[in-house]
Amino acid sequence: MPALPRPSQGPGSRYTARAAATRHRSASPTDISALTRRLTGRDIWLARMLHEHRVLTTHQIARLAYPSPRTAQRRLRTLHLYALVDSFRPLTATGSAPEHYTLGRTGATLLAAHANLDPAALGWRPSATGRIAYSPWLGHDLGVNELLTHLAAHTRTARDTELALWLSERSCARRWGDIIRPDAYAHYREGPVVLPFFLEYDTGSQPLARVEAKLAGYAAFTTADGARPALLIHTRTASRDQAIRRRLANPARDLGLSIATSSADFTTTTPWGPWWSPLSAADSQRTTLTRLATHFTHLRPANAVEPSDADTPLTLPVPPLPPSPEASS
CATH class of the missing domain: 1.10.10.10 (Winged helix-like DNA-binding domain superfamily/Winged helix DNA-binding domain)
Incomplete structure (x- = not known):
């Protein structure tokens, strides 16, 4: 160009x-x-x-x-x-x-x-x-992709781990745009434990009131048995992380949401590590994605992620990793 x-x-x-x-x-x-x-x-x-x-x-x-x-x-x-x-x-x-x-x-x-x-x-x-x-939004898009590519790449070498699903913001909007518009949706598995989660990648450009307003949509998003995926909020800095935690603690509790937060000051290149803190006054210790899945109760994968007759080759989820290694061209 x-x-x-x-x-x-x-x-x-x-x-x-x-x-x-x-x-x-x-x-x-x-x-x-x-x-x-x-x-x-x-x-x-x-x-x-x-x-x-x-x-x-x-x-x-x-x-x-x-x-x-x-x-x-x-x-x-x-x-x-x-x-x-x-x-x-x-x-x-x-x-x-x-x-x-x-x-x-x-x-x-x-x-x-x-x-x-x-x-x-x-x-x-x-x-x-x-x-x-x-x-x-270039920096925002790259930040989301940086987080998820590190997570997907980890599963190439870590035994019995998998990023089974990774949907982009556009794919999420296609499926659930009338309720929520997360920056990504993913399923991370380690052993028998699976964490289904929505991702909100916060760059600090939105006022806290607008971040809080998104919670109502996530609270309305439930599966048939009333459960839902976790919501991970990733921020640029630890200070922004703390500001979000103070603002969202009470609304998240009242709405019954399973939220954990972290920031680039912690996650660096290992987002699966012990960098995520549940949004709960009772237990705010940082922990891993796998332990989040056992910490939160009643987590369930989102609806409408399985292929259907309405899907085309362009709307089907793309595997986060390529096909089996091939000879270099």
């Missing part, structure tokens, strides 16, 4: 999106039939992930699907050449940001063909990467 002018103010003033200048590719569309022997199951999975989660960095993609960042970079350069993916790199005040990947023109055509749809039905436009690069 061509470089975009930097706005004089607002989120876009902090960075300029640019495609990797050294990655030359043909201006004419790639015939997807010519790629049938070149694309692997992992490549198609990546296209689906980018459609589902909008933007992933090189590091996030590498930890999910490749043995090393260098292997990921090599394959991503090839996929960029095919236009399966697009990329941009934010301009940072110091240092260098990793490449950020989005769904490319060929990727959108490929997914549409798999679903027997017109590419326009995906909502993809040539300006899609630019809109994501300058979106005021």
Whole structure:
């Protein structure tokens, strides 16, 4: 994509999106039939992930699907050449940001063909990467994806663990948008213990009153037996975490919600660890995701997550990890 002018103010003033200048590719569309022997199951999975989660960095993609960042970079350069993916790199005040990947023109055509749809039905436009690069929610989206990719990558090496389901904000809105709009929904399993949870990723930009107002929707969201998933609230800083805990403690108790909070000051790269504190005056000690599942009673998975006749290949949940490892291309 061509470089975009930097706005004089607002989120876009902090960075300029640019495609990797050294990655030359043909201006004419790639015939997807010519790629049938070149694309692997992992490549198609990546296209689906980018459609589902909008933007992933090189590091996030590498930890999910490749043995090393260098292997990921090599394959991503090839996929960029095919236009399966697009990329941009934010301009940072110091240092260098990793490449950020989005769904490319060929990727959108490929997914549409798999679903027997017109590419326009995906909502993809040539300006899609630019809109994501300058979106005021870019940092929020990357934060959500950073948390969940670390959790998914952990299950690649940790014995008897699994991130069985990971739905994006868009998928959640499609299913439950008339009641709640969480930033993600997931099932994390360790051994026989499963934690179904909604995620609210708080960047500190919303007033506390608005955060509190969301609780009524989560309280209305119940399964047939009156239970519901847990609600995890992740904040940028420990001070914001404490402010949210003070504000939500009484409403959460009155509504019967199972809430735990943490912040980037604690979770770092191990969100499954002992960083989550139940929102309860009786027990506010930090604990792991697995122990949260046993701490909270009456947790149940959300409704409407199983595939149905109304689903299409584009609305089915995307597995958080790619197909079985394949030979590097």
